Amino acid sequence: MNKHTWLGKIYLWLVLILLYLPIGYLIFYSFSSGRNMNHFKQFTWLHYQTLFQDNRLLAIFLQTILLALLSGLIATAIGTTGAVMIDRLQQKRQQKVFLALNNVLMVSPDVIIGASFLIFFTALGIQLNFGSVLISHVAFSIPIVVLMVLPKLKEMDHTLVDAASDLGASPRQIFSRILIPAMMPGIAAGFFMALTYSLDDFAVTFFVTGNGFTTLSVEIYSRARQGIDLEINALSTIIFLFVLVLVFIYYLLTTRRFKKNGKIGGVIK
Amino acid sequence: MKNKRHPGLFAIPYVLWIAFFVILPILLIVWYSFTNTNQHLTLQNYHTFFANGTFLRMSLNSFWYAFLITLATLLISYPAAYFLTKLKKQQFWLLLIILPTWINLLLKAYAFIGILGRQGLVNQFLQLFGLGPVNMLFTNFGFLLVATYIEIPFMILPIYNAIVAIDPALIQASEDLGASKWQTFRFVLWPLSRAGVESGIQAIFIPSLSLFMLTRLIGGNRVITLGTAIEEYFMTTMNWNMGATIGVILIVMMILVMLLTGNKPAHGRRMHHE
Structure with a gap:
């Protein structure tokens, strides 16, 4: 048995090395004074200097984060009301229909979402710019928020709502004093997932963005198609550090829950 | 209670979202696939697809590549997921495996x-x-290699969740009753973890059909998957009707895959990444 776990550990280490190799490779060459990712020449901060003077790329970086925050907030608001609505439906069949519709965008390939949204915007005469990208990101983030919030409503003791209303609470008070606190862990996880969806998206944005607006993913794609550019390596290092900080914060925020049910809330997809 | 029976006004944005971003886009893409550039109803696009050997060959290829990617991912991920369940700090290891997916x-x-x-x-x-x-x-x-690399964490997670939920007593019982390691795997571990494998397959097979930027960046800019074909028709050739037709065929394939692997939506994977 002991030997068994030992072998397993080696195997897992190999998988981990494989998973981190490309990221490490990028970061390693971001410090090389060469022009390619084949031979490390000399240590340099040059590519970081270029990166921090590249106003266009920095603006895109900020735009991408702004887009993620904004679409995350809107999607969380709409998704939460959606979860409350589905939870209130009396018939199981109605709930199932709404859940199925809710999940359509979760299982659709990105190309399909991108292509059909492009048709949609063109048909309605909506200009392709920040607005169309924002609307699309909100649209594909809503279902995950619903899926994160709904279980919290199901777990909740519904007699609390009856008790509150018997004691004279208005629907508004019930919503803000009882439902929102009960849903809060789900809302937070949903918002977090919506953020990662937005930051991660390439294909949908690629389809629905016009000339005036671009996100990091789309920008990296068009630069990578032109070949190696070590400025992108420097950018990867920054993004990796950024992700590490985010994960650390999320880890701290969820540690309490995490100990209780032994799972990292929304992180385990 | 009154407002329990009536969903109420607050959910209007959500219902509008379902109407405009779930139902309408599907109708639009189907409509485009049955019309030509002059908006006349026609079956021409489907005729082109099925009469022309290139499209059928490409679809088969796309299916075959998706199959290979899924298989390679499964072979690497199953042992990894299994060994993960034997470790002490499982949550920390899981975090290490998830982290690269956020890059x-x-x-x-x-x-x-x-x-x-x-x-x-x-x-x-x-x-x-x-x-x-x-x-x-x-x-x-190169395309297969990179696609497999990208998908590994998304296969490990569902399988891990399935294996960790298995009562260890069952494995022990199987061993005590004299089953060999292989028999325990074949008749206890595998059937009990199958749901996880199925949702992993679902989370990987469908996106693999449609990964277009990988074929562009790594696969050498050739149209080898359905996703690349759709992108080509929408963004380069600008024949949206043909692109929509390939899209509808991709949707049909997707539904087939979901029927074969059980209808559990794979949580949190709009491939995103792609």
């Missing part, structure tokens, strides 16, 4: 342009053994 997909694909290049890491490694430079970048093999 932008495009950056990881870009890294492979360096790694797989003629003088990249892999070829430098091969040269240690006197093996000449192998061309991997811009080949189908």
Whole structure:
């Protein structure tokens, strides 16, 4: 048995090395004074200097984060009301229909979402710019928020709502004093997932963005198609550090829950 | 209670979302697939698709590649998921496995342009053994390799969740009753973890049919998957009707895959990444 776990550990280490190799490779060459990712020449901060003077790329970086925050907030608001609505439906069949519709965008390939949204915007005469990208990101983030919030409503003791209303609470008070606190862990996880969806998206944005607006993913794609550019390596290092900080914060925020049910809330997809 | 029966006004945005961003886009893409550029109803697009050998060959190819990617991912991920359940700090290990999925997909694909290049890491490694430079970048093999790399964490997680839920007493009972390691795997572990494997397959097979930026960046800019074909028709050739037709066929394939693997939506994977 002991030997068994030992072998397993080696195997897992190999998988981990494989998973981190490309990221490490990028970061390693971001410090090389060469022009390619084949031979490390000399240590340099040059590519970081270029990166921090590249106003266009920095603006895109900020735009991408702004887009993620904004679409995350809107999607969380709409998704939460959606979860409350589905939870209130009396018939199981109605709930199932709404859940199925809710999940359509979760299982659709990105190309399909991108292509059909492009048709949609063109048909309605909506200009392709920040607005169309924002609307699309909100649209594909809503279902995950619903899926994160709904279980919290199901777990909740519904007699609390009856008790509150018997004691004279208005629907508004019930919503803000009882439902929102009960849903809060789900809302937070949903918002977090919506953020990662937005930051991660390439294909949908690629389809629905016009000339005036671009996100990091789309920008990296068009630069990578032109070949190696070590400025992108420097950018990867920054993004990796950024992700590490985010994960650390999320880890701290969820540690309490995490100990209780032994799972990292929304992180385990 | 009154407002329990009536969903109420607050959910209007959500219902509008379902109408405009779930139902309407599907109707629009189906409508486009049955019309030509002059908006006349026609079956011409479907005729082109099924009468023309190139489209059918490409679909088969796309299916075959998706199958290979899913299989390779499963073979690497199942043991990893199994060994994970034997460790002490499982949550920490899981976090380490999830972390790379948060790095932008495009950056990881870009890294492979360096790694797989003629003088990249892999070829430098091969040269240690006197093996000449192998061309991997811009080949189908390169595409398969990178796609597998990207999908591994998404296969490990559902399988891990399935295995961790199995009562260890069942495995013990099987061993106590004299089953060999293989028999325990075949008749206890595998059937009980199958739901996880199925949702992993679902989370990987469908996106693999549609990964277009990987075929563009790593696969050498050729149209080898359905996703690339759709992108080509929408963004380059600008024949949206044909693109929509391929889209509808992709949707049909997707539904088939979901029926075969059970209808559990794979949580949190709009492939995103792609």
